Amino acid sequence: MIQVNDIYKTYKIKDKYGNKSTLNAVNGVSFTLKENTSYSLVGQSGSGKSTLAKLLVFVEKSTEGEIFIDGENLSLLSKDQIRKKRSNFQMVMQDAKSSLNPKYTVFESISEPLLIFEKLSKNQLNHRVMNLLNMVELPQELTERYPHQLSGGQLKRICIARAIALNPKLIVFDEAVSGLDVTVRKKILELLIRLRKKLSATYLFITHDIDVALFLSKNVFVMKDGVIVEYNQNANDFSSFKHEYSKLLIKSLPPVYPSQNNNLKVNII
Amino acid sequence: MKNVLEIKDLSLWVKKTGIQILKNISFGIERGEVVGIIGESGSGKSMTCMAILQLLNKRIFNINGNVIFNNSDLMKMGKEKLKIIGKDISLVMQNPMTAFNPTLRIGTQITETIRVHNKMSGKQAYEMGIEALEKVHLNRTKELMHSYPHMLSGGMLQRIMLAITLMLEPKIVIADEATTALDVNTQAMVLEHFCQMKKNNISLIVVTHDFGVIAKLADYVIVMKDGEIVEQANVFDIFDRPNHEYTKQLLDARILTGGR
Amino acid sequence: MFRDIIKNTQAMVGLTILLIIFIFALFAPYLAQNDPVDVNPVLKFKEPSSNYPLGTDNLGRCVYSRLIHGARYSLFIAIPILFSLAFISIILGTITAYYGGLFDKILNVICNIFMAFPPLIIVLSLVGSLGQGMINIAVSVVISMWVWFVRVIRSYVLEEKNKQYVISARISGCSDFRIILKHIMPNTMPQIIVYFSTGISGIILMISGFAFLGIGIEKGLPEWGAMLSDGKSNLYSNPQLLIYPGVCILLTAAGFNLFGEALRDIISKEEG
Secondary structure: OOOEEEEEEEEEEEEEOOOEEEEEEEEEEEEEEEEOOOOEEEEEOOOOOOHHHHHOOOOOOOOOEEEEEEEEEEEOOOHOOOOOOHHEEEEEOOOOOOOOOOOOHHHHHHHHHHHHHHHOOOOHHHHHHHHHHHOOOOOOHHHHOHHOOOOOHHHHHHHHHHHHOOOEEEEEEEEEOOOOOOOHHHHHHHHHHHHHHHOOOOOEEEEOHHHHHHOOOOOEEEEEEEEEEEOHHHHOHHHHHOOHHHHHHHHOOOOOOHHHHHHHOOOOO | EEEEEEEEEEEEEEEOOOOOOEOOOEEEEEEOOEEEEEOOOOOHHHHHHHOOOOOOOOEEEEEEEEEEOOEEEHHHHHHHHHHHOOOEEEEOOOOHHHHHHOOOOHHHHHHHHHHHOOOHOOOOOOOHHHHHHHHHHOOHHHOOOOOOOHHHHHHHHHHHOOOHHHHHHHHOOEEEOOOOOOOOOHHHHHHHHHHHHHHOOOEEEEOOHHHHHHOOOEEEEEEEEOOOOEEEHHHHHHHOOOHHHHHHHHHHHHOOOOOO | OHHHHHHHHHHHHHHHEEEEEEEHHHOOHOOOOOOOOOOHHHHHOOOOOOOOOOEOOOOOOOOHHHHHHHHHHHHHHHHHHHHHHHHHHHHHHHHHHHHHHHHHHHHHHHHHHHOOOOHHHHHHHHHHHOOOOOOHHHHHHHHHHHHHHHHHHHHHHHHHHHHHHHHHHHOOOOOOHHHHHHHHHHHHHHHHHHHHHHHHHHHHHHHHHHHHHOOOOOOOOOHHHHHHHHHHHHHHOOOOOHHHHHHHHHHHHHHHHHHHHHHHHHHHHHHO
């Protein structure tokens, strides 16, 4: 169980005249994520959703507030202690290509977390990596390829394999499918759903697309300006959202079907 | 109605490798019509735009075919003549950050663009610029004119880009993934501006990978795959009776929940 | 990458020049016919002959032998300088860029102070206080140049450090040491190699320049810069005494530059 208690992240910024001010990227967020459940978090760029993701996997340290994983307060730990706990919380970042070391082969990239956290023989390591490739539905011939020789969808799968390698308790997907082609996007989304059945963990999907959020989970958080404005625990359809901002996000979605009226309505928000 | 722009048998090869990027692309666009080109990465949809605008380096690419605008073939035109035509065909790109010069104020860039195309004083151009920004419903226009590109968000810059485009009164606007990098609600705003353009009888070529954008704007849809047009038809026909397997796949992948 | 180097004409031209110079430097005692410092006033300003392939200079020394031995001085001073510069700058640049903080700020101030003076002035004053000698000049060049190299490597590492794969390595549990060694280093190394291979020509020119001014290298040693300086008094009667060492300096510097620039092209192509 992951429990987040009133966390804040404040950045110090300087404007063009050198005046200092502060920006609250995450402005007091609390929630509890249950085991073996998936959650979605929707927000625009600038809503603080990516910062929140970074706080959850301790890439950045929260200015205030606590994060508990299975009852243990991780906010009190030092940098090195956190490092030893990293097998518990993993993140898949938005841009798959740039989140893989260009000088590493697929095998090296996937095996890296295993090498750090587990003492495995060469055979065991090989076996585990092949297993992971199977999990993310990639052919085993790819192991010796480099990132620039792979397609966007394949790269994404490798990032996912890296994240699930250590059987973490929490996996955060930051914009898991944005920037992918539609058909690839659908395949990755379906993979995520299959993966969820095989691998028990807490999943948090962060996205700007409320449609994707709804597709992946029934528990949807809506975030705006560093605050969670709505938590919809029973998000079956668009109409179950109550907050004004959530409704605006839904209204802004491009239409599913063309209509003559829609084309001519000029309505600037 | 007669086509404003007509593309006939456009083909494109990379000279060095001999790889064909576009294969016999032909379509036409009428006045005030919106043609949507949809395809995934590598389908050659952006290359088609570049070829239409004569922006491809002829030393790297072999280009065949005709691009007919106002009864003249752009492919056979010299650089000087193309400059004049340039005012009639505008391009809106995906990343507005790179379309602006980062070292100049927005105002300077707008007034300069105006003065390249029209003879007028700086002050007149400035007022015209403000007017143009107001036309796309931007607030605090004076502040905007004084800011640098990095101070504004992508959505804001894209709307300024549209303001500049509209100001030049083009006959055809080519939007190459113009809303891809934007948030859902900024995208909605930008799409509304495109709708307005359409109302003003400007022809639009919308290049996208998103059927939502197509549904919102297009009258006529071209589906591209691997440098070829696999299907082209009226929007309603595409949505109701897609013929090609690939079109069906794309349409299918588009709807995740549909709001359920 | 090696295949790309072989295919690239510019790189191969540079490499060939360097190889020839290296062979000359390594086997100088065997290739040179005469003792480069053997003074023989009777034989001064001789025409080229089978004994003296390029003739003799104003003190009757064999020009050909001096040139070949000169390659030793140029390379064997420049290369240790380069290695010490590389050692200092890679360690300092990487650590300050990666950790940032107070140490980085202090180093920045030191860099700014050093960079306020041209290297020439620093070397002049250091050699002045340390005295003549090859080791002294090498030490002074290192002291005058290290900040420039640290700065550049720091900027490479800073750029690399902010890339997403470093963050993702951290998420996977890599320690700072592992991130630096296994992720940042391999990715900055090509650029660093390019920078150093173009930088070495600067160092060679600098040493020759100092030798020309009579700083660092003892009088009479067959260093190219010193040979230039010796030759300048006979500029009108025997211009070849200036031309030979000049061409040698030019070729060495050009060799390193050609190779370095070609390497840069190859690497940027690989990345793009």
